[in-house]
Amino acid sequence: MTDSQSCNSVAHNLTIEQKEYAAKVLNESDENRENAVAEIRHWIQENDLRARTDDFSILRFLRACKFNIENTKTKLRNYQKQRVKLPEWYANRDPLHPKLQELLDMGICLPLRKLDDQGRMVIIARLVHNPDIFTLSDALKVSSMVLDVAIRDSVEASLYGFVIIIELGHATLHYIAQVTPRIIINLIHAWQGCYPVRIQLLNYINTPEFTKQIIAITERYFLSKKLKQRLRIYTYSTTRNCFINMPANILPVEYGLIFMISLFHPS
Numbered sequence: 001m002t003d004s005q006s007c008n009s010v011a012h013n014l015t016i017e018q019k020e021y022a023a024k025v026l027n028e029s030d031e032n033r034e035n036a037v038a039e040i041r042h043w044i045q046e047n048d049l050r051a052r053t054d055d056f057s058i059l060r061f062l063r064a065c066k067f068n069i070e071n072t073k074t075k076l077r078n079y080q081k082q083r084v085k086l087p088e089w090y091a092n093r094d095p096l097h098p099k100l101q102e103l104l105d106m107g108i109c110l111p112l113r114k115l116d117d118q119g120r121m122v123i124i125a126r127l128v129h130n131p132d133i134f135t136l137s138d139a140l141k142v143s144s145m146v147l148d149v150a151i152r153d154s155v156e157a158s159l160y161g162f163v164i165i166i167e168l169g170h171a172t173l174h175y176i177a178q179v180t181p182r183i184i185i186n187l188i189h190a191w192q193g194c195y196p197v198r199i200q201l202l203n204y205i206n207t208p209e210f211t212k213q214i215i216a217i218t219e220r221y222f223l224s225k226k227l228k229q230r231l232r233i234y235t236y237s238t239t240r241n242c243f244i245n246m247p248a249n250i251l252p253v254e255y256g257l258i259f260m261i262s263l264f265h266p267s
Contacts, residue, residue, distance in 0.1 A: 018159055026159070027067040036062055040072055049080050060151065060158045060196035079194040086186060088137045093145050100142055103129060109143040111150035114250040119160040120200055121150065122250065126167040127175055136178040140187065151197065161198035165242065169206030179214060188222040203232045205239040 014022065022028040040062065041053045051057070061079075065071035083090040095104060108129055112122040129139050151157050191199060204215060212233065219228055234242050243251065 013155065018155070022063070022159060025066075026063050028063065032067060033059070036067055036069065036072075039069060040076070043073060044076065047077075049076065051076055051080055056153070056155075056158075063158045064196040064198055075193060075196065078189070079196070082186070082190060082194050089141045089144055089186075093141065095145060099134075099138065100145070103134060103138060103142040104146070108139050109146040110252065111146065112250050112252075114247075115156055115160075116163060116246055116250060118200075119156045120163050121154060121157040121161075122163045122165065122246070123147070123150065124165045124167060124252070127171050128167075131172070131174045131178060136175070136183060140183070144190075147195070147197075151195075158196070161200040163201040163203070163246075164199055165203045165205055167205055168208060168211055169236070171208055171211055173210065176211065176214065184214075184218055184222065188218065192224055192227065199227060199230060201230050201232065202227060203234065203242050205234045205242050206236050207233050209235075 019030075037055055037058045040058045044051050044053055044058075061072050061076050065075055093100070095101065106126075106128050108126050110124045110126070112124070116122055125143060127139070191197070204211075207215070215233060219231060223231065232242065
């Protein structure tokens, strides 16, 4: 299959509604898709980035950058650089390694099986590991592994983006002690400058008072203007509001119960 045929195959898999959304929001059309993918592929090969060059992998980056070619190149370069710079997150990622398997079994990063009613992928990240045994970098490594698999083939996520829910109900001061400035800077850089993702909502739920200052500093100094507008912080008493506009049937049981309770006890 030629590059042109492969790119056309990707386009044909889109529904009419998806094509309309891609044109309106992402500046993607049948006319520019093939040329943009070919240009980025040539640039990757010319610069020996060792990045994936299949159509959909490139399309994910183009869509995340709304088909701005130079921004796409920057994001791809950042993506590759961060993976070299942070071996504690991106090296030795065998999912069958006992330590990583234990974290995976805990469900510290959960892409929900169903999309929300706007077609967005919902990912719940949970601080549930034992900080005496696992470092925050261990948790972030596993989360990045899960995210890589979740977005690898998801057309909807590449088009409509993500809702990220960060569960802080189990957070303690011991967890917070592991949150170094370096980790914050690299994590925000991953979200905003590296990964081929568009974060539509960033929700902190069951947020303890002692974590709010860290979130406030992160928001003020590191988040882009757009992401600041999409940030929501919910305390224990207001977490149910996070799920009001989210279909209850896509949520894990415990969060679905929070939603159902809120219907009967909205105060």
